Amino acid sequence: MSSPNLDTLAKAPLFVHLAITGVNAGPTAVDSARFNEHVEAAGEPNARICLYTDALQHLANHFQRLHAELTGLADTAPLIEEIQAALSEQLTPSDKLQFLLHLGRVAAAAVRDDNGHPVPERVAMADQLSDLFHFMGYSKNNERYTDELQVTTYWPGIDPALQRFTEAELRQLSSVLGCLYASMSGCHGGELGNARKAALKQCLMAGYTPGQESCAAHALLRYFDQLFWLVFAEIQFAQAPKPLFVQGQALLTQKFEASEQAAFMQHLQNMAAALVTHDSPAMARDTLASIMALMQGHDVEIASGGLAEADWDVLSMGLVASFLLVAAADGKVGDKECEAFAGIINVVSEGVLTSLVFKAAARIPDNMHKLWPAVTARGSRPPQMVLDAVQLAATKFGDEDFDIYRKIAMAIAIKTAEAEGGGFLGLGSKISKEEQKVIDGLKGLLGFE
DSSP states (O other): OOOOOHHHHHHHHHHHHHHHHGGGTOOOHHHHHHHHHHHHHTTSTTBOOSHHHHHHHHHHHTHHHHHHHHHTOSOOHHHHHHHHHHHHHSSOHHHHHHHHHHHHHHHHHHTBOTTSOBOHHHHHHHHHHHHHHOOOOHHHHTOOSOSOOOOOSOOGGGOGGGTTSOHHHHHHHHHHHHHHHHHHHHHTTTOOOHHHHHHHHHHHHGGGOTTOTTOHHHHHHHHHHHTHHHHHHHHHTBSOSHHHHHHHHHHHHHHSOHHHHHHHHHHHHHHHHHHSOTTSOHHHHHHHHHHHHHHTTOOOOOOSOOOOHHHHHHHHHHHHHHHHHHHTTTSSOOHHHHHHHHHHHHHHHHSOOSSGGGHHHHTHHHHHHHHHHHHHSTTOOHHHHHHHHHHHHHHHSOHHHHHHHHHHHHHHHHHHHHHHHHTTTTTTOOOOHHHHHHHHHHHHHHTOO
C-alpha cells in the first residue's frame, strides 16, 4: 500500500462540496460557512485522529493553492480517477471506512439551500458522486430509523420547535442521543439485536406525539429519527464520547426550559431502558451509569469496555482476512472453504458467548456487505488487517479475551485449510504446503510464535 497523497485526499471533500453546490451557481456564503465548519472541526481537541482529519487539516493549511488547482481544472475526470485510486490503494480499510463516512457528511451539508431545504439538482449530483466514490448517498443519510412513521413531509430544517437552535447546537444536542446509541452498540459487540432496535423505534415514535409539536425535546427525537445516519456519522468523528455528553448537557441547561429538560431526560431514560436490558453485558450497565451521571452534571469518566463500531469492524476484518489468506493460498477460494468459514461463524454465533470477543465473529454475517469488499479490494493487505486487529485486541481486551480472539482467528485458518480435504471437521484432511506456509505466517502475526 503506497503512502497517502494528502493533496489528493484533501481535494476529495472540497471537490464533493464544490461539485454539489456548483449545480446552482454556488457555493453561497452559507454553503461555504458549512464547509468551513467541517474543515475547522478537524482541528478541535476531540476530533478523531485518522487520515480524514489529517486530510482536512492539510486542506486548511493549503486551502488557497488546493482550491485554485481544483477550480482551474478544465476536465475533472483525471481528478476523479486520482481520488478513486487514492481511496482504494492508499488507505487502510479502517481509514477508508472513516473517510467515506465523512465524505457523506460533506455531501449531506452541500445538498441543502441556505434555509436547510434539500435542492433536487444538488441531490442528483450528490447521488452521482456517491456512485463514484462509494460514500453513503442522500437517501441513506436521510433514511428514518423508524419504519412505522406515516408522516412523509417532515424535514428537520423547517421544524418550528428547532428554529431557536443553530445547526451546530442541533448536532451537539442530537449527539447525546446518538452517542448513547453508539456506546450501547459498542458494549453489545456492535450489534444491538432486533428486539432492542424495535424498542428504540418505539421510543423515537414518541417524538411525533400529537400535541407535543412545539416541545424542543420531542422535536429532537424527530431530528434524530430523520437524520439518524448523519448523527451517527457526526459522533464517529469524535475521538472520545465524554466531551459530547458534557457539551450536550451544558447546552440542555442553557437553552431548554425546565419542562423541556425534564422531557429530554425522560426520552433519554426511555432510550436507555430500550438499549440496556437484563441480558446486556455488565459493561453496558456500567457505561450507561456513567452516561446518566454526566447528563446530571457530575464529572465522571465513561466506563471502559465498549468499542466503537469502527473498532469492531477492524476486529471482524481481521477474522475475515485470516480466512481469505488461507482460502486463497492455492489461488482460488473454494465452496468447501466458504462453507467451513460459515460453519465456524455459525457455531460462534449460536453458542453461549462467554466472552464479548466472540462478537467480533458473530457480527460478521450481518456486516459482510462492507467487510468482504474491504478485505478483497484492490491494494488491500490482509496480513496487515490481521496485524491491525491483533494490535487492537491487545490494546482493548485483557489477556484472557485477547487469547480468545487469537484462537478464533487460528481456528478459522486451520478449519479453512482442512475443508477441501475432509469437510468441516477436517477428517482425513491434508493441508497443502501453500496453506501450511500461510498458517505458519498467521501464527507469527497472531503472536503464537
